[in-house]
Amino acid sequence: xxxxxxxxxxxxxxxxxxxxxxxxxxxxxxxxxxxxxxxxxxxxxxxxxxxxxxxxxxxxxxxxxxxxxxxxxxxxxxxxxxxxxxxxxxxxxxxxxxxxxxxxxxxxxxxxxxxxxxxxxxxxxxxxxxxxxxxxxxxxxxxxxxxxxxxxxxxxxxxxxxxxxxxxxxxxxxxxxxxxxxxxxxxxxxxxxxxxxxxxxxxxxxxxxxxxxxxxxxxxxxxxxxxxxxxxxxxxxxxxxxxxxxxxxxxxxxxxxxxxxxxxxxxxxxxxxxxxxxxxxxxxxxxxxxxxxxxxxxxxxxxxxxxxxxxxxxxxxxxxxxxxxxxxxxxxxxxxxxxxxxxxxxxxxxxxxxxxxxxxxxxxxxxxxxxxxxxxxxxxxxxxxxxxxxxxx
Amino acid sequence: xxxxxxxxxxxxxxxxxxxxxxxxxxxxxxxxxxxxxxxxxxxxxxxxxxxxxxxxxxxxxxxxxxxxxxxxxxxxxxxxxxxxxxxxxxxxxxxxxxxxxxxxxxxxxxxxxxxxxxxxxxxxxxxxxxxxxxxxxxxxxxxxxxxxxxxxxxxxxxxxxxxxxxxxxxxxxxxxxxxxxxxxxxxxxxxxxxxxxxxxxxxxxxxxxxxxxxxxxxxxxxxxxxxxxxxxxxxxxxxxxxxxxxxxxxxxxxxxxxxxxxxxxxxxxxxxxxxxxxxxxxxxxxxxxxxxxxxxxxxxxxxxxxxxxxxxxxxxxxxxxxxxxxxxxxxxxxxxxxxxxxxxxxxxxxxxxxxxxxxxxxxxxxxxxxxxxxxxxxxxxxxxxxxxxxxxxx
Amino acid sequence: xxxxxxxxxxxxxxxxxxxxxxxxxxxxxxxxxxxxxxxxxxxxxxxxxxxxxxxxxxxxxxxxxxxxxxxxxxxxxxxxxxxxxxxxxxxxxxxxxxxxxxxxxxxxxxxxxxxxxxxxxxxxxxxxxxxxxxxxxxxxxxxxxxxxxx
Numbered sequence: 055x056x057x058x059x060x061x062x063x064x065x066x067x068x069x070x071x072x073x074x075x076x077x078x079x080x081x082x083x084x085x086x087x088x089x090x091x092x093x094x095x096x097x098x099x100x101x102x103x104x105x106x107x108x109x110x111x112x113x114x115x116x117x118x119x120x121x122x123x124x125x126x127x128x129x130x131x132x133x134x135x136x137x138x139x140x141x142x143x144x145x146x147x148x149x150x151x152x153x154x155x156x157x158x159x160x161x162x163x164x165x166x167x168x169x170x171x172x173x174x175x176x177x178x179x180x181x182x183x184x185x186x187x188x189x190x191x192x193x194x195x196x197x198x199x200x201x202x203x204x205x206x207x208x209x210x211x212x213x214x215x216x217x218x219x220x221x222x223x224x225x226x227x228x229x230x231x232x233x234x235x236x237x238x239x240x241x242x243x244x245x246x247x248x249x250x251x252x253x254x255x256x257x258x259x260x261x262x263x264x265x266x267x268x269x270x271x272x273x274x275x276x277x278x279x280x281x282x283x284x285x286x287x288x289x290x291x292x293x294x295x296x297x298x299x300x301x302x303x304x305x306x307x308x309x310x311x312x313x314x315x316x317x318x319x320x321x322x323x324x325x326x327x328x329x330x331x332x333x334x335x336x337x338x339x340x341x342x343x344x345x346x347x348x349x350x351x352x353x354x355x356x357x358x359x360x361x362x363x364x365x366x367x368x369x370x371x372x373x374x375x376x377x378x379x380x381x382x383x384x385x386x387x388x389x390x391x392x393x394x395x396x397x398x399x400x401x402x403x404x405x406x407x408x409x410x411x412x413x414x415x416x417x418x419x420x421x422x423x424x425x426x427x428x429x430x431x432x433x434x435x436x437x438x439x440x441x442x443x444x445x446x447x
Numbered sequence: 448x449x450x451x452x453x454x455x456x457x458x459x460x461x462x463x464x465x466x467x468x469x470x471x472x473x474x475x476x477x478x479x480x481x482x483x484x485x486x487x488x489x490x491x492x493x494x495x496x497x498x499x500x501x502x503x504x505x506x507x508x509x510x511x512x513x514x515x516x517x518x519x520x521x522x523x524x525x526x527x528x529x530x531x532x533x534x535x536x537x538x539x540x541x542x543x544x545x546x547x548x549x550x551x552x553x554x555x556x557x558x559x560x561x562x563x564x565x566x567x568x569x570x571x572x573x574x575x576x577x578x579x580x581x582x583x584x585x586x587x588x589x590x591x592x593x594x595x596x597x598x599x600x601x602x603x604x605x606x607x608x609x610x611x612x613x614x615x616x617x618x619x620x621x622x623x624x625x626x627x628x629x630x631x632x633x634x635x636x637x638x639x640x641x642x643x644x645x646x647x648x649x650x651x652x653x654x655x656x657x658x659x660x661x662x663x664x665x666x667x668x669x670x671x672x673x674x675x676x677x678x679x680x681x682x683x684x685x686x687x688x689x690x691x692x693x694x695x696x697x698x699x700x701x702x703x704x705x706x707x708x709x710x711x712x713x714x715x716x717x718x719x720x721x722x723x724x725x726x727x728x729x730x731x732x733x734x735x736x737x738x739x740x741x742x743x744x745x746x747x748x749x750x751x752x753x754x755x756x757x758x759x760x761x762x763x764x765x766x767x768x769x770x771x772x773x774x775x776x777x778x779x780x781x782x783x784x785x786x787x788x789x790x791x792x793x794x795x796x797x798x799x800x801x802x803x804x805x806x807x808x809x810x811x812x813x814x815x816x817x818x819x820x821x822x823x824x825x826x827x828x829x830x831x832x833x834x835x836x837x838x839x840x841x
Numbered sequence: 842x843x844x845x846x847x848x849x850x851x852x853x854x855x856x857x858x859x860x861x862x863x864x865x866x867x868x869x870x871x872x873x874x875x876x877x878x879x880x881x882x883x884x885x886x887x888x889x890x891x892x893x894x895x896x897x898x899x900x901x902x903x904x905x906x907x908x909x910x911x912x913x914x915x916x917x918x919x920x921x922x923x924x925x926x927x928x929x930x931x932x933x934x935x936x937x938x939x940x941x942x943x944x945x946x947x948x949x950x951x952x953x954x955x956x957x958x959x960x961x962x963x964x965x966x967x968x969x970x971x972x973x974x975x976x977x978x979x980x981x982x983x984x985x986x987x988x989x990x991x
Contacts, residue, residue, distance in 0.1 A: 058451075075844045078576055080682070106531070110509045115849055117504045117571035120531055121813055124682045131697040134679040134814075135539065136531035138503075140510045146527055150539060157545035158451035159675075178924040183509040187855070188471060188863045189890045192983035193934055193947045194920065194927045202918035203935060210967040255919040255958050295496075295525040297516045299896050303889070303945035306915035307938040311523075311897060314916060322523060330548075435513040439526060471860035474893050481899070491899045507855035517896030563854040575849045 059277040060155045061287030062410045062445070064094025066166075068268030070237040070395045073172040079114050082168035083126035086269030086400070090166065094273040094285075101273070102160040103133035107147035107167030108399045109140055109434070112180040114170055127166045127271075139295075140184070140434025141346065143167070144270065144403030145441040149293045151274045161279040168269030169397035177265060184436060190302060198262065198349070200302065200436055202254035205351035207306070207315035209256070212366040214354060216256050218373065220247035222350035223260050223393060225379045230390025232380070232420040237266045237395040247350075256351075263348040263396035270400035270407055288414045292333070292444030294326030300438055316366075317352075320431060320440040321359035327429070328361075331444035336361040342385055342412045342428040344405035348392045352433075357386060360429060360442075380422060388412065388420045402432025406443055413447040449705055450545035453825050454552075455661050455669040456784040458487025458654035463769035463778055464625070464647045472506065472559050475650055477518035480555055483652035486790075488666070494654070495549040496525040500536035500556040502773045504568040507561060519555050519652075533558075533651070533777035534677070534806035534816045540655050541672055550660040557650035558773035565646050565772065566632070572810065577683070585723070585772070586643065588684065588810035590635035593726040595689035597637055602744045603729060604637065609747035610725035611642050611767060617754055618764020621794040628768060638724050642767075649771025651778045658824065670787035673801070674708070674819040676701025684811060695734035695805065695815035703736075706819040711736045711803075715758055715819075717786055717796050718803040719779035722765040727812055731805050732760075735817060754794075762786070762794040776806030780818050787820050862893040865905075871981030876909045876973060878942050889942040909939035910973040911991060916945070917965040919955055931955040937971055937988050948973070949987040964990065 066089025068074075074082060091098065104127045106120040116122060120136035127134070133154075139146035144167065151165040171177060178196035185191040208214050224244055230236035242260055250259040280287045298312035298319035299305060305314035312318035324336075333339050343360060347353035354369050362384050363369035372378060378386040387393070389408040392401050409428035411417040426447040433440055460482035465475060484491060497519050501511040508514055512521075512528035519526070529535035533556035540552035562568045566584035573583045596603045618625070630640030661669055676698035680687055699711070708714045718737070722728040729747075732738040737758065738746050746752065752760040761767075763782045766775045783802040785791040791799075800823070806816040859867070862879065869875050878889035879902035886895070887906045894901050917935030920927075933955060936945035950971070955961045970991040979985040 075846070079574075111503055111530075111571070112509055112851060115851065116574055117568065118502070118531065118809070119574075121572065121809055122574045122682045124679050124813070125686075129679050130681045131678050131694050133677045133698075133701070134531075135529050135535035135677070138510060138528050138530045139512060139526075150527065153539070153542045153546055153548075156451075156548070157542040158449060159542065159545065176925045179926045180509050182927070183507070184513055186473065186514055187507065187857045188859050189983065190947060193949075194924075194932065195947075196924060196927070198922075199918050199920060199934075203916035206916050206918065206935075206967060251921070252958055253920070253922040255921070255962050257918075295527060296523060297521040297526050299522055300513050300517050301892075301896070301944070303915075303936050303947060304896075306936050306945040308886075308943040310944070319523070326525070435510060435516070438513055439516065439521075468858040469861050470893075471858050471863065474860050474862075477894050477899075504853070507853070507857060518894070520899055522896045561855045561857050563856070568853055571851060571853075575847055579849060 060152050060290050061275055061277060061280050062272055062290065063275045063280060063285050063287045064090040064273030065407045065410055066090030066093060066271040067235050067404060067407055069235050070266040070268035070397055072264065072267065074170065074267040079116065079119060079168060079170055080123050080126040082170065082267065082269040083123045083166055086168060086271035087127055087166045090271035090273050096273065098128040100162050101128060101164045103154050103163045104129045105147045105151040105154065105163065105165040106134060106136040107144050107165055107403055108136055109138055109143040110180055113174050113177065113398060115174060127164060139439045139441065141398055142402050142432035142434030142439050142441045144400045145406055145430060145432035145443060146295065148272055148403055148406045149295065149441055149443065152290050152293055155274055155276050161276045163274050164271060166271035167399040167403065169399040170267040171265035171398060172267045198257060199254045201349045201352055202257045204314050204437065205256050208351060208354060211315050212370065214351065214370055216248065217244055218370050219256065219261050219350040220244045221373055222353045223247050226387050226391050226393045229380060229388050229420055230394035233389045236390040237264050257349055261350040263393050266395050266397040268397045270403045272403065272407060288410050289446050290443060291446050292327035292331030294323040295441045296322035297439045300436065302436060315355065317355045317359040320356060320433065323440045323442040324360050327442040327444050333444065339427060340384060340429050341425040342388060342409060342422040344387055344389060344391060344408045344430045346392050346402050346405055346432045348396055350393060353386065356431060360431065380420060385422045388422050402441065405430040405432060409445045413445055452545050452547050452657050453671055454541045454544035454655045454657065455671045456653050457656045457661060457666050457669055458483045458489065459781045459785050460486055460652045461778055461781045462651065463649045463771055465649060473514050473518050476515050476555060476557055479650040479652045480519045480553060483553065483654050487654040489654060491520040493551055494520055494524065494553045495551050496543055497521055497553045498527050498529060498536040498540040500529045500533045502530060504571055505558060505562055505565065505773055519553060532808045532814045533774040534780060537653065537777055537780050538675055538677055538816065541675060544655050544657050550657050552655040553652060554655065555652040556774040556777045558648065558771040560646050560648045585810060586631055586635055589724045589727065590638045591684060592689040592811040593638050593724055596726050596730065599690040600740050606729055606743035606747040607642060607725040610722065610728050613753045614722055614761050614765045614767040617762055617794065618768025621762065621764045622768060642724050644767050644770040646770050646772045649769060649774055651774050651781050653781055653784065668788040668790065670784035670820040671824045672818065673821045674702035674706030677816040680813045689811055692730045692734035692812065692815060695731060698815045699735045699817045702817040702819050708819065715801050715803045716799040717762060718758060718760045719763060719782045720760055720805045721775055721779055721807040722761060722767050727807060735803065735805060759796055762796060776808050776816065779806050780804040783820050787822050860893065862891050866891050867981035870985050871979045874975040874979065875907055876939060877905045878908050880904050880906055886943040887941060888944050889939060889946045906941060908941040912937040912939035912971055914965060914967055914969045914971055916967065917950060919958060919961055933961065933965060939973065951987045952989045
């Protein structure tokens, strides 16, 4: 695809916090946008199209809240559309922006969004209504309970312990302490996690992501535009999406295609992205990864799906050996990841932003030394729809 | 810039009204997708990717794409959703084919009537900061726009009545067995109940394909995408001149430039316009450069835009005949595609070579899109170079 | 400066069509206290709860198959946190592969002491045999039955 590549030329993120009572929802969107535009050193006139990143409307409490964000992204009289792939929305929006440029129709495209989860008093109620009203919604399902059941199956199949889960939190909190944009930045110990209150067995409070408020934005451009204007960029060399069954019970029982302990479709999505980027040996070629994992246990099967470990039991061992922390063999979530910051509409966009910063060498105190190739992922729905991306310097 | 690969529409399934309750929404989506695949002569194994669009507040689901993934073939496939508008799913599907990274796309949208009050669901779309306290649903927003138009052009009302009659007459020809549609609700001045149509459940799906796939399979009856444009009005109604449609003018500019259209008045054999009210159709005539506002009354009276006229608009009967609210935009595109493909049924126009679809949605048509479809594919050279998108270049 | 808040509540009612397949399933639960799945002829798999088509093969399912009431636990969690609009904790629920089915059906686990989380988790571990138990008065809904240790 030489000459037809798509690059990231601007990145903007808020400092994510519990509440942002000083800013309305569109104000937060604007915050990410302004930072990305400054980073790209472009005027709004240069933006030819906008992809708006927003997951459930009910989380911000505004129906089709993207309509309210049109002005914040400078979308007036420009091509504008919104993506919602649940928690994957942020990376799906970046991929949609990539398609806008790769289609040949646009040179410069902005993708942006924000969330104010801290203002939603009933996030697990909203998330219960992602399930179908006929069969699964009458159960007390929520995203925490759903992934607690994934943990139960991962423990049963591969021997993960509650301490192994805690180890992920300890690693990511350490990473977040180095990242001023992260929401939960206080380092914790395994004992702290184990002593935190039980939410849904085996998930404890410190195994959970926070509810964050903040915005994020990316500016993507064609290789031609980047070269003509002598801009600096990192390159999107692989993209993909894949989905698995909506029905939780179909991921269990007799020989399910998508096992609920694992992240089958995430693996399929990574296969696509790797094939497109020409990556044949991820364990050797990938130098940094930002994998969407809102609960400590889900980082394990995300690493498996990204093929950054030979097999699940090895993943658990390598986590114990510190191979996934900054300074280790393949640092995972050096930003602190979703576990430390979750503003759902842009969480997966932050994964893309953070990998871009890493391969650009601009990640500051949480920089992975010498990283030139990284991968990002996002998970949406009831652990159902997954998006992935490969980014290279 | 033009699209790298020109996408073609090779299958359509239009279900503007579904009355039976024997199928759940998920099953209706399954049926609709399967019908489009059948129309294209393909199986799900031929589909590389899916884009769907629905409104979570109409559906009563927090993330509608989840429920729709299974029935559209999303399991083990690349699926995305554009809940901003049904037409946006079509546009993203077309962009994906244009990249050359996908051979095919299935695009699907739907609009149920299972919510107790659609107006109440729409009111949640008013921001809580300044507008939620107002009785602002889509019909009220259409009425505000109609009122602004009447203020600017006193004889717009006569033209609106003419458009209403035209679309209802054409709807009766297209759907002879359908009962007369009840109004969407009580009068919202100046939009009379007769100028609206009550929401119904509907669904629509299309199959898009790349030129090499179409050639390889020897597919005929293709509606090629000659030009696409889409644009958005600002967030607050108070920031807009509601008597104009600048976003649609911008969208039309993009689409016409890509299609190489310089004289829209003579360029098309037919058009489908989102006539949520007749005022919306009139405003679209102007923004699409089909008819300036000072000629609305005369041209709507002389049958220029009626069946047999110079440019028949809404031969399907339009939204005034069937109003599956959220997916009316994608239905307009599918109607034009079927006309180009010679599969429009009773309301087929003879020898349709090029058509125009306009999709509008949101409060007073905040989202605007224009799609040009042709029977003839672009020549190879034009496909590589394409037309320049005016007004959006840096 | 003074920062103001506005409280807004969403309250909308929906009447979702269940369609023929789910309607038949719930009528059997209500009238017979029995659980049925539907077989996908192409894959041979019995889908429980019944779907009118398989999301893997995209083929319509064909024959009804009575399943259970015995089965094995496939997944569980025990909830100790109060969530708005969900039951008061603690409660246990999860998924069970009923005898004769190929996919798992969700439900509450009842009759297990949840006071000690580790002990309760051990009693509910994956693979444990359970039996679907029906309420004497049934409305034709998912909560008409639950699972008890066999």
